[in-house]
Amino acid sequence: MADVNKIVDDLRAEGEVLDALVADLPDDRWATPTPAVGWTVAHQIGHLAWTDRAALMAATDPDAFAAQLTEAWKNPYGFVDEGAEAEARRPPRELLADWREVRARLAQVLLDVPAGTKLPWYGPPMSAASMATARLMETWAHGRDVADALGASTEPTARLKHIARLGVRTRDFAYSVNELTPPAEEFRVELTAPDGAVWAWGSEDATQRVSGPAEDFCLLVTQRLNRADTALRATGADADRWLDIAQAFAGPPGTGRDSARTEVAR
Template identity: 65%
Template structure:
């Protein structure tokens, strides 16, 4: 059973780094538009706070979480946006405090979770390590949108290893959510970490395909924060090439992704 401590520690660090971007913003900063259509900086933080709260319920109060699932089923196309909209309407100071408290409470609950425990979610049940990984992925991805709105370039770290692993593990999900049959065999995946380390997945002699490139670009792809044509990822084999067109590490229906920026941007 995977020890969740390293990813929980990295989740905390990711949240603290994003916190530094928004802590001193005035009302005009919170109102800035981000690349997600209709979402401001406030919406992005509100969404993170909302999902942290849902995750905390899943870990500590499964009856209350079941009621949240019923709400989601009643409005499947709107419940995420509704949660972000409600949170974004709070004064920035209150929203920031709510997000801080929620992410701290979730980290504590995940650390205290019994070994081997699995928690309900909107998709399949998750372990503490899986839940922390999903929260880190979202914190990083929504943090990118916020950084873009603020005109800030974030320095990638090897915390990306968790998102890479999640992106690799969700390969078959990405095929399935597009109505495609996943390849039977694993791909060979070789990605260069921000530190220069090589992260490798899959057998060396994989016949079904191979993906290579920077780990940062792979994370941008599977979180759909950049279009494939703007990334330095290479696919060998038809199945691997198709995967790079549809990859997503997050639950739910196929994401719309981002439009290509082109060579001049």
């Protein structure tokens, strides 16, 4: 069973990494375009503030979240952009302060969710540990967008294991949102961690296999990197197909990023 305390600690750490990138950023730099077409640094932080607030609502007021979800699905391909746009119009210092408050509250609330409780979301309901993992995944992915926009270097850490595990666990979800039937066979996934260790999931005897750098896999399943630009290897037609549609985030299929790095899924 996943250790929610460890995941929440890592979620907090990932938030601090991104916070440090924008904490002293002059107001005008918040308008810097990021790799996500139409999204500035302010949109990226605004999106995180909006989704962290939604996660907090899901954990503390499921009825209110259900009402918000009903409204969101009236515009399934636009509500994410609308939320980010509204947040990005706020003064940067106000937005940053709000994101800090919301993410701190969310981290504490997730620690207090009773065992066995499933939290509603835009995809399948999730445990507190899964919700914390999803928030870590989004924080890391949008943090990469901000770092790329600001020309800041990023170092992969062991926290990537949470994101890689989520990418593996969401295999069937990626098929379903693309209106495809998930393969019946389990896949073997072997990824090289930042420290050189191997993270593995699935049967060693599986014929469908994926291997390569863990960072590349995490960038792929968050659709921050085109598959052609990764060092990932697939063995078997089903594994090969999965790498074309892999998606660790909830919602409709992402558009991904082309090999020229001109567009990224939000």
